[in-house]
Amino acid sequence: MAEILAGLSAVLAWQVLGFLAIGVCLGAVFGALPGLTATMGVALLTPLTFWVSPEQGLAMLLGIYCGTIPSGGIPAILINVPGTPASIAASWDGYALTRKGQAGLALGINALASTTGQLTSIAFLAFLAFPVASFALRFGPAEYFGLTLLGVSLMAGVSGGHVLKGVLAGTLGLALALVGLDPMTAYPRYTFGMSEFLDGISFVPVMIGLFGLGEVLVQVSDRQSVRASTAAAIGRVLPRIADAKRMARATFSGAAVGTMVGAIPAAGGDIGAVIAWEQARRTSSDGDSFGKGSLSGLAASCSACNAAIGGGMTTMLTLGIPGDAVSAILIGALLIHGIQPGPLLFANNQAFVFSIVFLMIFASLLIMVIGILGARPLAKVLSIPAPWLWAGIIVFGTVGAYALNNAVSDVWAMYAAGLAGFLFRKMQIPLGPLVLGLILGPLMESNLRRALILSRGDWSAMLTRPILLVFLAATALSLLWPLIRAKRGAAGRNQAAIGDA
Amino acid sequence: MTPPALRWILVGCLLAVGCSGNEESYPSKEIKLIVQASPGGASDMVSRVMASLAEGHLNVPIVCEYKPGASGALAFSFVARRPSDGYTIGHAPVEIAIVRSLGYADIGPSDVSLICLVSKTAPALVVHPDSPWQSFEDFIAAAKAEAGNIVMANSGIGSIWHFNILLLEQGTGARFTHLPYGGSAPALVSVIGRHSDAAVAGVGEVISHVRAGSLRALAVFDAGRAGVMAEVPTTHELGYPIGAPAWSGFYGPAGIPAERVAMLADAFKAAFGTAEWADFCRELGMEALYLGREDFAEFALEQQRFFESQIPQLVRLENP
Numbered sequence: 176m177a178e179i180l181a182g183l184s185a186v187l188a189w190q191v192l193g194f195l196a197i198g199v200c201l202g203a204v205f206g207a208l209p210g211l212t213a214t215m216g217v218a219l220l221t222p223l224t225f226w227v228s229p230e231q232g233l234a235m236l237l238g239i240y241c242g243t244i245p246s247g248g249i250p251a252i253l254i255n256v257p258g259t260p261a262s263i264a265a266s267w268d269g270y271a272l273t274r275k276g277q278a279g280l281a282l283g284i285n286a287l288a289s290t291t292g293q294l295t296s297i298a299f300l301a302f303l304a305f306p307v308a309s310f311a312l313r314f315g316p317a318e319y320f321g322l323t324l325l326g327v328s329l330m331a332g333v334s335g336g337h338v339l340k341g342v343l344a345g346t347l348g349l350a351l352a353l354v355g356l357d358p359m360t361a362y363p364r365y366t367f368g369m370s371e372f373l374d375g376i377s378f379v380p381v382m383i384g385l386f387g388l389g390e391v392l393v394q395v396s397d398r399q400s401v402r403a404s405t406a407a408a409i410g411r412v413l414p415r416i417a418d419a420k421r422m423a424r425a426t427f428s429g430a431a432v433g434t435m436v437g438a439i440p441a442a443g444g445d446i447g448a449v450i451a452w453e454q455a456r457r458t459s460s461d462g463d464s465f466g467k468g469s470l471s472g473l474a475a476s477c478s479a480c481n482a483a484i485g486g487g488m489t490t491m492l493t494l495g496i497p498g499d500a501v502s503a504i505l506i507g508a509l510l511i512h513g514i515q516p517g518p519l520l521f522a523n524n525q526a527f528v529f530s531i532v533f534l535m536i537f538a539s540l541l542i543m544v545i546g547i548l549g550a551r552p553l554a555k556v557l558s559i560p561a562p563w564l565w566a567g568i569i570v571f572g573t574v575g576a577y578a579l580n581n582a583v584s585d586v587w588a589m590y591a592a593g594l595a596g597f598l599f600r601k602m603q604i605p606l607g608p609l610v611l612g613l614i615l616g617p618l619m620e621s622n623l624r625r626a627l628i629l630s631r632g633d634w635s636a637m638l639t640r641p642i643l644l645v646f647l648a649a650t651a652l653s654l655l656w657p658l659i660r661a662k663r664g665a666a667g668r669n670q671a672a673i674g675d676a
Numbered sequence: 677m678t679p680p681a682l683r684w685i686l687v688g689c690l691l692a693v694g695c696s697g698n699e700e701s702y703p704s705k706e707i708k709l710i711v712q713a714s715p716g717g718a719s720d721m722v723s724r725v726m727a728s729l730a731e732g733h734l735n736v737p738i739v740c741e742y743k744p745g746a747s748g749a750l751a752f753s754f755v756a757r758r759p760s761d762g763y764t765i766g767h768a769p770v771e772i773a774i775v776r777s778l779g780y781a782d783i784g785p786s787d788v789s790l791i792c793l794v795s796k797t798a799p800a801l802v803v804h805p806d807s808p809w810q811s812f813e814d815f816i817a818a819a820k821a822e823a824g825n826i827v828m829a830n831s832g833i834g835s836i837w838h839f840n841i842l843l844l845e846q847g848t849g850a851r852f853t854h855l856p857y858g859g860s861a862p863a864l865v866s867v868i869g870r871h872s873d874a875a876v877a878g879v880g881e882v883i884s885h886v887r888a889g890s891l892r893a894l895a896v897f898d899a900g901r902a903g904v905m906a907e908v909p910t911t912h913e914l915g916y917p918i919g920a921p922a923w924s925g926f927y928g929p930a931g932i933p934a935e936r937v938a939m940l941a942d943a944f945k946a947a948f949g950t951a952e953w954a955d956f957c958r959e960l961g962m963e964a965l966y967l968g969r970e971d972f973a974e975f976a977l978e979q980q981r982f983f984e985s986q987i988p989q990l991v992r993l994e995n996p
Contacts, residue, residue: 214714218714218720312865312868312869313869314869315866315869315871316866316871356746358832358856358858359833359856360833360856361778361832361833361834370745370746370749370750370753370780370781371745371750373745373746373749373750373780374744374745374746440861440862440865441862494865494868494890495884495885495888495890496861496864496865496868497861503717503861507717507721510884510959510960513959515884515887515888516884517884517885517887517888517890518888518889518890519887519888519889580742580743580744580745581741581742581743582743582745582750617858621856621857621858625855625856625857628827628853628854628855629827629853629855629871629872
């Protein structure tokens, strides 16, 4: 108890809270602009923190971390362009709500569910850190393969009416992920002799192109836009009490899924959100509305991708292992300030751990307030004349793609992906599986090959691992379920299914 | 326009021209420092701390930019193509002596203007604390007894720590099953989670796990003991003079005027002498080591020759 109070009092200074607020606001901007990532924000501001006290520096970095992911959902909801890969799942129901003229409510749910997810995962960090961490450590190569396979399959199975089209997009993403140095032998594959391809195709420009530029091209070719049809309706922001009660289960189970997935190093909110969304759909009495503007679906995915933050922090603080790129930078920042993450931190410096917990709680509450108060002004984006908005998306997309690695090749990749995104939308091939395949492909491939190195090339030896078996069974179910359901009768059948995500 | 006004404009133009003539004093504008890795890693931290400590001596800002990819080959080639005016420099890691041997880019230390070296990091061999191997000798004996039975995680084929594992095999006759990861952090996680048996990574990368008791260090691959892990024996002490350290230096495009290189080197040397740099190196488990222009050039070329001669042999070793 004394440690909790010490941790709280260390952060209750106006300078610390001021830096926290700056961080949250910066994070909100970085998250909402597709080319700018949380990783970039944290990395760019780390040097600034050398000149302030450790609490102030940490407050700013944690603020950015907690601010980015919720605001990544905003462009996903308003213009169907996810700000971060973690908000792909949020665009399914969120954009559908916007088209129904309920953009305000979608933004409100994004703010509330995001903060609920973050707070739940912070509770895990404060009270169950070591059980979560030991679960994360059980993930060897075989388990990673299973998890990533499940992630891509779920995305393929659920993000379009036709499973085959989803599988096609997912496989294409995995194929694109093969470009670059072979992760096991460092042999260059499909690089055509160009060193720009040695590190593979980065997913950020592809995501901006597919979702952003592709959406613009579709709207231009349709000569109409969502803004014209719904007259930029915003509607209420806060959900009704009855709706909130109905969303509660999806929100909290999403938070639990997100925390566990986020705790596994290198897995994050992108997989967490799609698993949580699917879990909520399957357990919902109203599963058919998912993807067509379901409040529970939006809440589950927003909650899960934010809960991954607390999960990642848990692994980082207990084991000294970065859960994602952002926490890798945070470890570096802590080391520079003379703080060593790892099991000893909890034993020797519990007050510091609670300082982090309180900073994250404050950041999480602040981004919720920003999200709710900002919902109406932000939704005004919808009343911008379409050509201006299209031009803006193209400019921000180009700058964002270049800013990632300061490479012109990424800008070309973005434009190429934009054309592909246009064609895919016209052919009703979902884009989510392609992006997730590209992100998870290297993880899936290298871990499958590592698992085979460990089993001396014996595939059957892998099947003795229980966690992997669970993942494989869930994968099979996710791909076969639509077929089973279709066979079980025309009543529940719905070809048009899920939006155009 | 009246003639007096015209005269004043002429005077103004002449003054402007005169002032711009004085601009030749170097440096008069910001210097770009191209980092070959993503923000957040050791290269970035070294570059940024050095830049912030050195810019006071040059009276212009030093701004870091990132061009990650292909073990640094993209950044090395980019810097080499910039004008040699001293306003674009780069962070030179050990990979600048390696990428040509790996075939990533036709560039090496002799194709650039080397400025100075500022730090060095030795590799360390780590195992899980519950593993039966209490010492380096135990470990090597076990690896020899049953070739390929020990799974050795590495931070990526072609990375400097992977070469150290190959040098270990070559130097001791031990044979491992190699498990490549994309960086030191996941390789170390796989040892902590007991998915692999051992790993080699930089002293600075393993030190926090060793202090926390989640990894046990068996040897440091160096001639002298590491300051932060003085209790861990070195390979040289144990009779195996092996080890290829990682290092950090700075360079620019070939042909930067000698006096500008000297000014940059002096600024970095002043930065090197500060207490902040010493503290920073200690925190990250690096050895602060300064080599001036000539010494660095000699060292880097010697490293390049070493990798040129070793890499074909080592790669054969791995694929017998």
